[in-house]
Amino acid sequence: MSKAHGIPLSSPDITAAEIQAVVEVMQSGHLSLGPRIPEFESQFRQYLGTREAVAVSSGTAGLHCCLLGLDVGRGDEVITTPFSFIASANSILMTGARPVFVDIDSRTMNMDPEKVSAVITPRTKAILAVEAFGNPASMNDIAAIAARHELPLVEDACEALGSAYKEKKAGTFGRCGVFAFYPNKQITTGEGGMIVTNDRELAETCRSLRNQGRHGGGGWLAHHRLGYNYRLSDIHAAIGVAQMQRLEEIITQRQRVAHQYVQLLLDNPHIVLPTIDKDTAMSWFVFVVRLTDDFTVTDRDAILQQLRKCNIGCSNYFPPIHLQPFYQEEMGYKPGDYPVTEYASDRTVALPFHNHLTANDCEMVVLQLNKAIAQTRGA
DSSP, rough: OTTTTTTSSSOOOOOOHHHHHHHHHHHHHOOSSTHHHHHHHHHHHHHHHOOOOEEESHHHHHHHHHHHTTTOOOOOOOEOSSSOOOOOHHHHTTTTTTTEOOOTTTTOOOOOGGGGGGGTTTTEEEEEOOOGOOOOOOOOOOOHHHHHHHOEEEEOOTOOOTTTEETEEETTTSSSSEEEOOTTTSOOOOEEEEEEOHHHHHHHHHHHHHHOOOOOSSOOTTOOOOOOBOOOOOHHHHHHHHHHTTHHHHHHHHHHHHHHHHHHHHTTEEEEOOOTTEEEEEOOOEEEEEEEETTTTHHHHHHHHHHHHBBOOOBBBOOOOSSSSHHHHHOOTTSSHHHHHHHHHTTTTEEOTTOOOOOOHHHHHHHHHHHHHHHHHOO
């Protein structure tokens, strides 16, 4: 890429196939509740090997439906991570329940399994585990803890489509899994999400919840429960169908870019590369590095600013959820509550990551990153 407009942080991989799929839906007259939804769902069932797949309007909607389908509500607690996109914790609040955070393992960036059992109480209704940046590390351990305590595991696999641990695919470790298709994800539908599960009753409840509480053959104006407009349109689903047909190609391209970054940064003494377990097949959502311990959050922010001045997209994935203004003001969280999360978050740098990046682009990004690091250190 490396054009006058710079190198963006993310960019969807859209081809003529996706465009043609949208045109066909527009010409069909079935813009919603048409045949592309079950086709998209069928692709997911087959790919993941689950009994059920339920398309929804976003990953957030999918998490909300799953929690409601598991009867999570006011007075309940759901264990989750403070290191994630805010939707994972927000979906818990949307049910009236309270998120209970567990600090992360700095190696995997996922919730530390060794700290989960200590926060389980009689009010705990579920565990919502997130695969940070697409890494399924520790999901086996967390699933075992959930089973031991007879708690449902909701797997936020919104960043992990195509990842696997010991050949078990992300999204299939818990009672249900949720994927998301925002334009920076492995595949995109523009906006959208997918629930997968082997629990047919839960799937039917989620179908009802996504469609204003309608259920079975009761008719369009018969609403059996409080529901939501969480439907995915056929336009979005058509894009998803075309993207799923290219999924392995897309994952391979993203692995290529990740490998290029690893090779360029392997010997950099100021950078901590992502740690990927040998039993993990990684489907990369983003490429996030961390600065070493001798850098501060002020240093990191200066490096991000310098990269942006060079028209290189970058970000600080992720700011701790518990330190977001709403969570501090409404729930009383404060700095120091989850120190591993805070320490890691202060040093993260998300580099440009998408299928269109060339080897030259990666070299340019790393060159500018190295210059920014040197400038910050006064070299």
